Amino acid sequence: MRPTTDKILIGINNILLSDILPELSSPSAMVQVILLNVMMNQLATMWENTSQFPLIEENKDLRDVLLAASTTLKATKRDYKDETLEGLIPKIDAELQREYRPGEQYPSVQPLLEENCNLKEVLDRTITALDQISQDYKSQALDDVRKKIRAHLRKHLDRQLDMLGILTQA
């Protein structure tokens, strides 16, 4: 978990108000800190309303990957009987059913974040299950799903690294 932008802004605000402001003796510096505090609050609110798009895209990609995994795992189930597999497939399908649809409204960050977390939870289980199954059942289709998952992880990792900019070179 990386801290989300709003959490960082709230953290900066806490430091400004609790650690820096009490140490200041200059009235003008105090005013500047208070103004910074107001601006930080505003930026946190703006983040709430402008940060949905990467999440919408990542969640869509996660669904595509999980759909491919579900299809392959169902086919595998015909030849390979395994409790993990039996339990995992309904979980993937249930998560795929639970899509956040804002309808006419502007999409909100919080439900998208929750959806993202739930999808990643199922992806995490799928990775573990694929690894376990591959110990005694070899299948090109399962290998392909694993590759697809890794390609997805790479793609979104690269996107996040791009957004971090200078911090990634530090």
Add this chain to the structure above:
Amino acid sequence: MEDAIRDYLQLKMPKAENLSISKLEKVIGGSSRETMSFEAEWIEKGRKIARSFIIRRDPIASLLETDRELEYRVMQSLESTSLPVPKMYWLEPDEKWLERPFCVMEKMPGSPVPMSSRVGLVAPEDPALRAKIAKQWIEILAQIHNLDWKGLGLSFLGCPEAGTECASREIDKWEKVVDKHKMEPQPILTEALLWLKSNKPEAERITLVHGDFKQDNLLFENEKITAFLDWEMAHLGDPMEDLGWSCVGFWRQDTHLICGLIEKEEFFRYYEELTGIKVDEPKVFFYQMLGCVKMAAIILTGVRSLSDGRSRDMVLGLLGLTELKLEDEIANLLGF
């Protein structure tokens, strides 16, 4: 705080007369414990004594939840060696003195290696200076791995059994930290942990492992390393673990040099020359992967304490953002 420290020292040094404390200040760096330095003066047997001390106090929350007693005992055990480790004076679990447990140790001369312009980590920009530091740095590592840990009384650290026990212990330890502190699923760490569990190497020998052997844990003065610090992750294990940790790309600071100090081949060559231990590169690779997971676990601990409001240290937030670099390194090591 000065009064409390003076009272504490007076209790510990009852023969000290006219004891005074000065220059109490926080030492920047090291997010696992709060570090403060101060100077004390007193008269003992008619003689005036002045000494510099370091206090390491437990934080409210931090990057690492480690055992202060373990670090204290390890450092105390190393006092009889020629390793540049500060003398440990007192370990105080009672919170009545400074609100939280702490230990008091000798203040060693020197300062961290000159800061590079980049955030957080340190490595000298001057190649000649870098080479001098690198050489001494490897000599310290060799010395650690060649120590007679049984003779030094370090068996309390718990000796792993032969075989893959060294690797298993570390995987279990850091997987538990990830599970405890992660705030959302971490598929890339899951991939790394699965790989680690399937590729555990066998240790050929058990040595003392520093556990955090990198360039920002040393002090330096007049082209000489004067202290090697932060022993809180020390344990008994496979010496290749320290090499793998040093090889983690996170500390390379925009260079291909290990810890921003030295070429990998040169590092391994000099280490082999000093220790007589053959560097096993696949094992180093394994421990580099483990190092990425371990550092990610440490960062997750810090981010959790920041998000819970137990810490206001923005270094934790910054590290949280750069954790992506570790995921990038894991993905590269796994080839995706």
